[in-house]
Amino acid sequence: MSTFFPCAEPPKAHLFMSHYSFNSPKDLHSRAILTHPFNHKIQVFLPTAHSEAIEATLTEALLRDVHYYHAHIPLSLFLTSTFMQYIRNGMVSLSIQGGIDTHDVVCLDGKGKLILSLTKDSYEQLGLIGTPSKFYPNRQRYVVEVDLRAPSMIPGKPGFERIKWCFENTLTTTFPMLLVSVTPEGVSLPLKFPDSARATKLSFNIQSTRLDSILIPDTTTIRTIGRNDLRWRKSVAELYEWIGMSAMQSERISLGDRVDSFLCVYSNPPQTTAEPVGSSGCLIEISGLIPSQSVFQIFESLRSVLPELVDPVWANFTVWGFQDAPVSWLGREHGHLLSGENMYSFFIWSSNLQLHDKEDPDTGIYVLLESVATYDEHS
Known part of the structure; x- marks a missing residue:
């Protein structure tokens, strides 16, 4: 080096x-x-x-x-009633398009927290509050965390509607993602996707x-x-x-x-x-x-x-x-x-x-x- x-x-x-x-x-x-x-x-x-x-x-x-799934989904899908239930059940997901140093990367950690690791341009367009990444100088990368299990995450509430608007109007990217949901014993729970997601079930x-x-x-x-x-x-x-x-x-x-x-x-x-x-x-x-x-x-x-x-x-x-x-x-x-x-x-x-x-x-x-x-x- x-x-x-x-x-x-x-x-x-x-x-x-x-x-x-x-x-x-x-x-x-x-x-x-x-x-x-x-x-x-x-x-x-x-x-x-x-x-x-x-x-x-x-x-x-x-x-x-x-088993787990590969699907192409927008972030707004996470705010639908079906996926909110999956999230409450402990769903884990990770986008797999591009690297964490150069691209937008999103994940669900299994505890209801949606984490967005965004480039500076994407963060400025998003419209949600985040913090500068601890690893990249000159504020070139930001991290936004959204607790989807919070009591305020209810349709009609201002916070929920604000996040939904941002996902439908500013950060509208469709991310290729891997997703899985299991019980505490490690048994898979089935996930259902819209046809547009082109979901594939994998072993x-x-x-x-x-x-x-x-x-x-x-x-x-x-x-x-x-x-x-x-x-x-x-x-x-x-x-x-x-x-x-x-x-x-x-x-x-x-x-x-x-x-x-x-x-x-x-x-x-x-x-x-x-x-x-x-x-x-x-x-x-x-x-x-x-x-x-x-x-x-x-x-x-x-x-x-x-x-x-x-x-x-x-x-x-x-x-x-x-x-x-x-x-x-x-x-x-x-x-x-x-x-x-x-x-x-x-x-x-x-x-x-x-x-x-x-x-x-x-x-x-x-x-x-x-x-x-x-x-x-x-x-």
């Missing part, structure tokens, strides 16, 4: 690590999942060859109960890939070390990098790889054995507009299936957020700049998902990583 902006500091992304327990009353894992509404991909890595049974368990509920894309003869790291140190001993951070960072290599199906983690260190300096984390041993694993990927309730149900399914495996194993559960979503966790403003990442990743173990007694040091430990771009208030 210094080549292009010699007087500016390089933009910094952030990686937050938490060493925590499922037995804690703070319930950090639920909060991390359920407060992140816009998710487009889940990846599960399991260092085991039992991919078919596990994939069936993780995706059974999705295949039966969850999640699910695929499983087997990885053979790979060098699987030893995670015992991470699982058993005390949370106040900061050595676990180095081990987690190495394991997180290894997960990235496995996601790319890189040959660098394969048994017998002999790449020249001049070409690649990567080295695998230590294994449980002194000599390299090849093992099997599987990658399960689910993509689409995945609401947080469905993410949570898949995560809980993973937790339930791990103890049933013959050999105790660990697993990685990674979720990617939409890079051009206007908000990330807890409705905090999000931008893109260079990368736009807003993702999180769990490491969990099959041997510590249950409650343990005081003499057992293994008390439901898991590790949570949150990767946040420069333009994100969560950082």
Whole structure:
């Protein structure tokens, strides 16, 4: 970056690590999942060859109960009685035309809040009060938030009629959008659209890939070390990098790889054995507009299936957020700049998902990583 902006500091992304327990009353894992509404991909890595049974368990509920829609709709449609009911039921939607840095992007966060991230020209034409974006200089971008569940959002009320007039006369763009509405248990609710919306009902894309003869790291140190001993951070960072290599199906983690260190300096984390041993694993990927309730149900399914495996194993559960979503966790403003990442990743173990007694040091430990771009208030 210094080549292009010699007087500016390089933009910094952030990686937050938490060493925590499922037995804690703070319930950090639920909060991390359920407060992140816009998710487009889940990846599960399991260092085991039992991919078919596990994939069936993780995706059974999705295949039966969850779908989402792609439609072309104006914002005024959200103010109709039918869609106001969908919004009260927790509908989530995100426009997918153009980037958050350069185009108008709108979303519904599942709690009734309509968020408009607008260019300066669109904001000045809209006629509603907003605030300058925290990430773009010289007031070139604005954010407008409308609480569609507010008591004043009733047809005939001045506030409602003002918003309706603006959506019908100033910001009349038809946005291509992804929409989904689910129950707290992650079961889809049907949505009906006018013919002009050209709505399409979509299912999640699910695929499983087997990885053979790979060098699987030893995670015992991470699982058993005390949370106040900061050595676990180095081990987690190495394991997180290894997960990235496995996601790319890189040959660098394969048994017998002999790449020249001049070409690649990567080295695998230590294994449980002194000599390299090849093992099997599987990658399960689910993509689409995945609401947080469905993410949570898949995560809980993973937790339930791990103890049933013959050999105790660990697993990685990674979720990617939409890079051009206007908000990330807890409705905090999000931008893109260079990368736009807003993702999180769990490491969990099959041997510590249950409650343990005081003499057992293994008390439901898991590790949570949150990767946040420069333009994100969560950082």
